[in-house]
Amino acid sequence: MPWGDLLGTDFHAANELAAWTGGLGTATTTATTGSTYYWLGADNTATATTTSSTTQVYIRQMMVARGTNTVWWSNIDDTEAWVDQTQYVTLSRSRVLASQQRTAAEMARHEEQRRIAQQQYELRMEAHHAAMVRSKDLLLSHLTAAQRDTFEKNHWFVVEGGRSRQLYRIRNSGSYSANIDVLEGLPGKVTHRLCCHLRDGSIPLFDHLLAQKVWIERDEDQFLRTANRHAA
Amino acid sequence: MNMHTTIRRNVMEVMDSSGHTTVTWDPTDAAGIADARREFNRLTRAGYQAFRMEATGDNVVVENKGERITEFDPEAGRVLMVPQRVGG
Numbered sequence: 590m591p592w593g594d595l596l597g598t599d600f601h602a603a604n605e606l607a608a609w610t611g612g613l614g615t616a617t618t619t620a621t622t623g624s625t626y627y628w629l630g631a632d633n634t635a636t637a638t639t640t641s642s643t644t645q646v647y648i649r650q651m652m653v654a655r656g657t658n659t660v661w662w663s664n665i666d667d668t669e670a671w672v673d674q675t676q677y678v679t680l681s682r683s684r685v686l687a688s689q690q691r692t693a694a695e696m697a698r699h700e701e702q703r704r705i706a707q708q709q710y711e712l713r714m715e716a717h718h719a720a721m722v723r724s725k726d727l728l729l730s731h732l733t734a735a736q737r738d739t740f741e742k743n744h745w746f747v748v749e750g751g752r753s754r755q756l757y758r759i760r761n762s763g764s765y766s767a768n769i770d771v772l773e774g775l776p777g778k779v780t781h782r783l784c785c786h787l788r789d790g791s792i793p794l795f796d797h798l799l800a801q802k803v804w805i806e807r808d809e810d811q812f813l814r815t816a817n818r819h820a821a
Numbered sequence: 822m823n824m825h826t827t828i829r830r831n832v833m834e835v836m837d838s839s840g841h842t843t844v845t846w847d848p849t850d851a852a853g854i855a856d857a858r859r860e861f862n863r864l865t866r867a868g869y870q871a872f873r874m875e876a877t878g879d880n881v882v883v884e885n886k887g888e889r890i891t892e893f894d895p896e897a898g899r900v901l902m903v904p905q906r907v908g909g
Contacts, residue, residue, distance in 0.1 A: 722840065767909065786906065786907065787904050788906060792836055792838055793838070803872050812906075
């Protein structure tokens with residue numbers, strides 16, 4: 590892991606450690622010669638007096654368990670870990686800048702993806718609308734004048750079974766599910782409903798209604814064998 | 822002298838996700854008939870049902886006339902191709 594990626598983690602870890610130790614970032618520590626001190630979360634206000642010749646900041650990825658006095662350290666390559674304070678601050682700023690640039694790039698990419706998705710959605714909706722218009726035109730061209738009239742006014746039309754002369758009412762209820770009423774007598778009590786439609790659900794609704802009409806008028810027995818009955 | 826020739830166009834309407842597509846042919850043109858027959862056979866192999874619709878001269882369908890067909894009829898003025906059905 591590049592040590593720059595650890596900076597954010599170390600700042601967080603330093604805060605945790607500061608809370609745990611009662612404020613490491615502002616504490617004064619008397620060093621003992623020969624000992625090594627790890628200084629976490631260094632920033633511009635940090636100062637250090639050491640007995641050694643070099644002030645160093647040791648960067649490690651650290652986890653602090655809340656509620657206990659246990660700290661776990663993860664090992665990283667020491668050649669990357671040892672930096673002086675100036676490098677630490679510089680690289681920290683680089684990290685922030687890189688993060689901001691990456692965020693801007695990500696936002697631009699996200700916006701582009703959103704724009705493409707919106708464009709594709711609009712194209713799909715346009716194609717869907719055109720398909721609905723075409724399928725409705727086809728249906729209307731196959732209806733009699735009386736069927737067209739009731740369909741435009743009431744969103745249904747009545748067809749007569751090709752074999753039985755049974756009357757069926759095909760409704761446009763916004764769906765092709767159980768939209769066929771089996772009628773009895775006049776003006777037409779609904780005895781039960783039938784559900785039979787095109788297998789391909791991507792075909793627009795009005796094609797389903799036309800298919801139902803054609804099946805009832807010209808292939809009634811097979812249609813009734815396929816259709817499921819539903820209570821009225 | 823102006824000569825006007827009216828070409829009769831028979832039509833096959835195929836239900837699909839675009840609303841429908843049409844295949845037309847001139848019943849006096851062998852090549853056009855062959856193309857339409859090929860498409861008819863392809864669709865019926867795919868499970869489509871074909872219905873010959875009896876239509877008047879201006880292609881207005883006459884209710885309850887017409888029938889289901891399983892062979893391509895080049896003389897059929899209007900054929901409706903309906904995909905497979907399912908009970909719901």
